[in-house]
Amino acid sequence: MTHQLNEELEKVLADGDFYFESLGEGRFRSSWHSQGAWNPHEQHMGPASGILAYALENFEPREDMRIARISYEIHGLIHAGEFEITTRMVRPGRTIELIEAEMTAKGRTSIVARAWRVITADTNEVAGIEDRSIPGPETCAVQAISEQWPGGYIKSIEMRANEQLRPGRGFAWLRTPYALVDTKDASDMSSLVGMIDTANGVVPRVNPSEGTWIYPNVDLQIHMYRRPVGKWLGLEVQQSFGTDGIGLTSTVLHDVAGPFGRAEQILTVRSR
Template structure:
């Protein structure tokens, strides 16, 4: 859930204080091909001028899928993100390139950068060709209780009125944001990823997956930081529907290195896994 490589290095974006006063209809507004303007809904809980990593992860995943030369017979099976530095709230540019292309697989890289600056977040996706004829489906693991079975669960206290915490609806079937230990949380976007454009099921999964370490926090937010510098999402089934569920567990070693590991679900059952490497230290 943390969205910066080092919180101490996070600089507030000029004008970030005014973002709460600007009405927003989505996480991003498309300015032009490959260019976007982030809204206050992307703001993470730790720094007023920086984004939660969930929205830019979804935006990069969308860029991989919608690039002009993307093959229709392939879909993302794995996507790994490197969070190089805090993602600022403001104008952003995305570039994509194909690193390897084959008959059955391809590897695509996408980079997210503030206008005219070095990339702040990188994504490398493995896309696999969909079988021409159906193969036997084997879906491991039981489904979790549906979101309709539980009520809305509030986020932990955040010091600003508008951000990722207000743009996402959350419903826990196990644990809470303020209860240490494993957690299972259904999440649904309350606004589109891009203003005026249809939100896709893949957007809904990628925007939620980075919340695993917050959902399964095992240490006190007030006493420790547990920041992820990466995120990897594996999908064996293409997601469907409005809801994505993150069933997360966190492990921390005394050396200050942790792992947030999660099973991902939609309302039809398991769809894959996500993992975050964690830097853990006293505040």
């Protein structure tokens, strides 16, 4: 049945070299490459968070500011196909601004994202980072993540990791050949943010192919003390499951220049 559903969706959804097709005026259509892992009719939170970051980054941009934090609240199923993103200023300011983007589809809210935009300055004199660097992607072997996880998005990414990767802890590098938007104007930041949610599937404590447990995240919080660059995203992940149905995936974020921030995801852990 799942195979049949996948084939039907593949015929319906655009299958180009991008995750989203821009339809104008804040409207988009998801491609096959953004299909989720838990439900064949939904988008994966990875590309969905990327397109929201794209909308936030292009909302009333200021050259003297950059996004330092994005928080995503997942309201429910992220429907595949057409959707709309509306953006607004929540808290204007001279040195800090809070902006919001809401994704809606089929008349319902799917995700609400809020971002703090902070004024930039030269702080080289006092700069310092405590997060350690990890070995680069060239030192790691290709991992077949699509053998563990289903869906068009997982098939769209390349994952590399070393032999220390284990259930619950490890690091991996990701990249994709596909553009975030068919307009090809997404920044490195938005494109890399579009892969961060994958962290929840990099070191799964329970193999998803067994089908006995599910553990989707209900949110995604991203903090960036440096603007990320390049095409490779490094995820240094640890995943914990509590005893009462709640888990947490915590990640140090890296690009080829080193660590640039952290991400957290609260999980709802449920037996099938």
